[in-house]
Amino acid sequence: MDSRTVALIRTTFKAVAAEDGGSEKLARSFYAILFTQYPQVRDFFPAALDAQRDRLVKAIAYCVDRLEDPDRLLPFLAQLGRDHRKYGVVAEHYAAVGQSLKSALEAYAGTELWTDEISRAWDEGITVIAETMITAADQETTPPVWTGTVIEHREVLRNLAIVRLALDQPIQYAAGQYMSVQIPSRPRMWRYLSPAIPANAAGELEFHIRGVTGGWVSPAMVGHTRVGEQWLIGSPLGGLGVPRNTRRKMLMVGCGTGIAPLRAQLMAMTARRSNPKVDLFVGGHYPCDLYDLDVLSQLACANKWLTVTPVTESDENPWWHFDSTEEPIDLPGLQPRQIGQIGKIVAGHGNWDDRDVQIVGSPSMVQTTKFRLMAAGTPTGNIRHDPLF
Numbered sequence: 596m597d598s599r600t601v602a603l604i605r606t607t608f609k610a611v612a613a614e615d616g617g618s619e620k621l622a623r624s625f626y627a628i629l630f631t632q633y634p635q636v637r638d639f640f641p642a643a644l645d646a647q648r649d650r651l652v653k654a655i656a657y658c659v660d661r662l663e664d665p666d667r668l669l670p671f672l673a674q675l676g677r678d679h680r681k682y683g684v685v686a687e688h689y690a691a692v693g694q695s696l697k698s699a700l701e702a703y704a705g706t707e708l709w710t711d712e713i714s715r716a717w718d719e720g721i722t723v724i725a726e727t728m729i730t731a732a733d734q735e736t737t738p739p740v741w742t743g744t745v746i747e748h749r750e751v752l753r754n755l756a757i758v759r760l761a762l763d764q765p766i767q768y769a770a771g772q773y774m775s776v777q778i779p780s781r782p783r784m785w786r787y788l789s790p791a792i793p794a795n796a797a798g799e800l801e802f803h804i805r806g807v808t809g810g811w812v813s814p815a816m817v818g819h820t821r822v823g824e825q826w827l828i829g830s831p832l833g834g835l836g837v838p839r840n841t842r843r844k845m846l847m848v849g850c851g852t853g854i855a856p857l858r859a860q861l862m863a864m865t866a867r868r869s870n871p872k873v874d875l876f877v878g879g880h881y882p883c884d885l886y887d888l889d890v891l892s893q894l895a896c897a898n899k900w901l902t903v904t905p906v907t908e909s910d911e912n913p914w915w916h917f918d919s920t921e922e923p924i925d926l927p928g929l930q931p932r933q934i935g936q937i938g939k940i941v942a943g944h945g946n947w948d949d950r951d952v953q954i955v956g957s958p959s960m961v962q963t964t965k966f967r968l969m970a971a972g973t974p975t976g977n978i979r980h981d982p983l984f
């Protein structure tokens with residue numbers, strides 16, 4: 596795609612989505628056109644579309660921002676295509692989505708902005724996206740979806756659970772990747788979760804799940820999961836992971852359940868003969884939020900290349916927290932706990948300009964930490980994180 600085509604796509608999208616409430620209007624219009632003109636695709640989507648709308652616009656923005664970087668965009672689209680096999684989508688569904696998106700954009704751009712050249716630019720962009728996804732899906736030989744039986748569900752915090760599953764067949768993924776998951780009580784509401792352990796031949800998976808207040812799915816995963824129920828799992832996604840022959844030192848920053856894909860990578864690294872130095876900062880609001888310190892302490896004690904520093908915003912547990920066994924504050928192998936905002940603490944330790952950096956957590960935590968590190972001198976190109984949608 597040439598730079599003029601990319602510029603035309605970007606300009607129209609920004610003009611439409613940047614307007615006050617523009618993203619919401621675009622998404623509403625897109626779904627209205629799609630379901631009216633192609634009613635057969637309605638069943639692929641959940642009944643309530645509020646969370647879906649937000650994700651759609653963020654996903655388009657993510658692609659639009661990377662149109663000039665095919666080395667990153669095309670593998671992402673290929674993964675998405677493989678993942679979309681779980682819906683049973685075929686080429687005609689991609690055409691329906693592409694046409695509806697174009698119609699919605701045209702309606703909001705207005706006749707002044709929407710020219711024939713812009714229309715052709717969008718055709719080209721949509722074709723690249725659809726063809727990359729369709730080709731990757733067609734070439735894939737793994738199952739479109741795996742079934743996992745819940746074998747353990749443990750609430751480790753008031754609003755955070757560890758769920759272990761046994762899959763019907765093993766799934767191959769790189770430690771650090773994530774996958775879409777559907778639970779029986781929330782049909783068609785797929786949500787991304789990151790395995791907290793590396794892939795294994797027995798097909799065991801472990802997820803760490805925080806219940807988001809007001810969320811459709813995560814509170815049910817945390818509060819109502821029963822041993823024996825069956826979850827559906829889509830193809831692995833994402834580009835986090837440790838390069839095979841890396842000598843470059845690493846910095847990992849994780850908050851809350853963001854620790855899951857990082858500890859999966861650390862566990863995978865323990866099986867390698869040599870590893871670069873890794874600094875892991877693990878954050879939470881209160882000391883009691885650091886639910887996985889036992890495992891991190893064991894990893895740090897057994898591996899000299901790993902330094903783990905706990906960070907909390909508050910020095911004290913909240914008044915409602917009660918633990919008769921008392922907090923294990925000084926676990927072996929860990930650095931002393933730091934108090935403060937995690938991005939600020941990490942950036943205060945140096946500019947990390949010689950490191951491969953991974954940041955995992957809520958969208959706001961990722962953005963703030965990235966900003967702090969960049970301000971401290973970490974090159975932007977060295978910082979990796981998952982898409983924030």
Ligand SMILES: Cc1cc2nc3c(=O)[nH]c(=O)nc-3n(C[C@H](O)[C@H](O)[C@H](O)COP(=O)(O)OP(=O)(O)OC[C@H]3O[C@@H](n4cnc5c(N)ncnc54)[C@H](O)[C@@H]3O)c2cc1C
Pocket residue numbers: 646773786787788789790802803804805806807808809810811812813814852855956957958981982983984
């Ligand atoms: C790449 C990736 C990996 C992920 N891995 C994990 C994981 O391992 N464990 C895990 O618990 N979650 C993980 N998530 C988040 C998860 O996919 C859901 O987004 C989250 O559980 C909320 O789903 P929900 O249906 O409960 O909320 P929704 O009904 O989708 O959203 C309800 C409201 O909550 C807001 N919201 C959604 N997510 C968050 C959040 N993280 N923080 C603050 N507000 C939010 C939404 O903007 C919306 O306003 C991951 C997300 C991504 C993108």
